[in-house]
Amino acid sequence: MMIPVERRPVIVDALRTPIGTSGGALRDVDVTGLLAPVLAELARHSPGPIGEVSIGNVRGPGGNPARVAALAAGLPVDVPAITVDRQCGSGLAALEHSVAMLSGLHEGFHIAGGVQSASTQPWTFWPPTAPDAEPVRYERAPFTPASFGDPDMGVAADLVAAECGITRERQDAYAVRSHQRAVASQAVGLFDDELVALPALDHDERPRAGFTVERLARFRPAFGPGGTCTAANCCGVNDGAAALLLCDGATAQRHGLHGLRVIDVVTAAGRPDRPGLGITAAVGKLVERTGVNLASIDVIDFNEAFAAQVLACLDQLRIDEERNCPQGGAIALGHPWAASGAVQLVRLFTQLVRSPQQPDARLGLAGIAIGGGQGTAMLVEAI
Template sequence: MTPDSPRPTSPVIVAARRTPIATAGRGLATLRVEQLAAPVLRTLLTDLRMPPTAVADVVLGNCMGPGGNVARVSALTAGFGPSVPGVTIDRQCGSGLDAVTLAAGQVLAGRGDLYLAGGAESASTAPIRAWRPSTPSGEPRPFERAPFAPPPYADPEMGVAADLVAREAGVTRERQDAYAARSHARAMAAMEAKRFVDELVPVGGLEQDERPRPGLDEWRLARLRTAFVPEADGGTVTAGNSCGVNDGAAAVAVTSERRRAEHGWPGLRLLDWECAGTDPDRPGLGPVTAVRRLLARQGRNLSEVGAIEFVEAFAGQVLACADALHLDPARICADGGALALGHPWGATGAVTLVRLFTRMVREDGPSLGLAAVAVGGGMGIAVLVERVPGEPVLGERVTGAAPVGAR
């Protein structure tokens, strides 16, 4: 398959939306995970002017929610009716991006023509869990998180792992703070220029992202103490050069090239994707292997990719990946990433594709884009997309500025 001759079942993203991202306990604190996802799902169909009956399935990622099938509950909450199924996946921080690749695989296999896929996370309403007592008379034990890896593998907390990756890669505290400051500055500039407006679905009274901070410079970040490993022991990761704990949802509509062409929709063709397993002790490096494999299979190199979005969980981890890939960090997240916008775990992978859709389709930007995320337990996911311009349908000109129905 070449860019000039896509298959009729080649998967294409033709609409992309997200909620504003809120700090846990603040702007979206009272909304359950399905209440975050449902407005995004409804808006995707409004953008495309398609009925719920056209949806083959809803695929959502979620990490820390109430359990059960969040995607199905979200589809029902969105008013899609009982005929639209849903499936929920958990690949930790890669869940939202992986949900889209699973939907794309279904389209490519000819199983359906329209899938809604992404992720949602409400850290604010996630249930408090406990391990059962080890004896009949014992007390429940606090449950912090599920293991990322079993013995004898290392199972570090993500912050501790980010410190290790940064230290081994020689990424200094100064570089991390500078990168984090730039992420906030870029996000603030994008907000002021209203570059997020067309991708946002206001929900719960919140109309814009909460986390970006004006004037958050390197000097202010340098004053923060290390958060996971003491500075005396080589720690460099702080709350300022790390992502936050956040609430939010993001999703895209994935359709076949055949249906895209019928409607003349502009979009992002999903050229290829890769999920790689790596060292559980250094999960932040997962994107390096995934990106290398993906680009090698496609016969491409990073110099050809005009728009790059990484999930910025930790500045040190992103910089270590950039160094390993010989990638200029200034090319990553042109409008700021998770360091500034926030990281709602199950949703953030999908946020990267929403951002690429805005940069490449709504703004008629670069022809090639890349999204990547590091995953707890030692994995990395990368997706390569190509901009597809809109086409005239029945005499009506469809531009590359937005999908049909978008603001």
């Protein structure tokens, strides 16, 4: 059952840091250093006290990074905070958590978002398997039991490309367009008002003005011989934070606040060995619940983890690829894992509320695929 209209929470502000390349400008900025400035700025903008902070984070410093960053941001000590981990969907999971709370017994203002510092995440090791063995560096989480195959994300994207007929040429062309759009948006300042500049970085580090289809064609397969996914037609490994200020519907009405009303948010699960297709499952379930016609969506942001994967989802949902990420997506901007879902909502807020490019644009749709075969989709409307 969908949230009744009068109880639907409203996103009233949305900010993010610039997105850095792992090992780049933000290499010495930890999770707290990324997130605290965003929380502080949102709290400063809030018409009322913050009731809770919900933040997504993957393989970070441990403990409760949301609480640490909230205190570092100067929020009162009586503001509770929770950190959630749903892999790449963590930012949207944190937002989903706050939406659920504000749709029920809670009222007032919450902050929800995500943060990832791939550059500073701790090194961890599997314990030795024998008395004379060495510890083994922990490189990635297991997304499924071994009986499901648990392919690496890149390997799974190659499999999706082959099975869905997504050619290398199409992937490269899509990636070039993502960079071109992001570079053009950056040049005219379309990101400026959503950014909280950091001392080490005041702009997104990854977009490349010089990418062409001819240049991308020279990149070799990144995940195995014969594959079509390369380092250039997929996202990078990135650092960044993003968060949203939201409140329950009654509070928004009482304060006369405008923003993005959350119509519905859905998490779905499908094939664990084809994780990139999780967007299709989530959006399908959301359409079933809401009855929304995908042709009526004004701004679509499906996370571009891999060109192959996002193109397959767009094809399955019968959405023209040109409609996705009109100002550039994660292939160009970067994919700071746990922050990416929140970045998507910041981008929708800018395009539908802060500086709409279409005068009558109203509906926005975000979707993200998650390791283990899950996906989350959120439908919002500008009010």
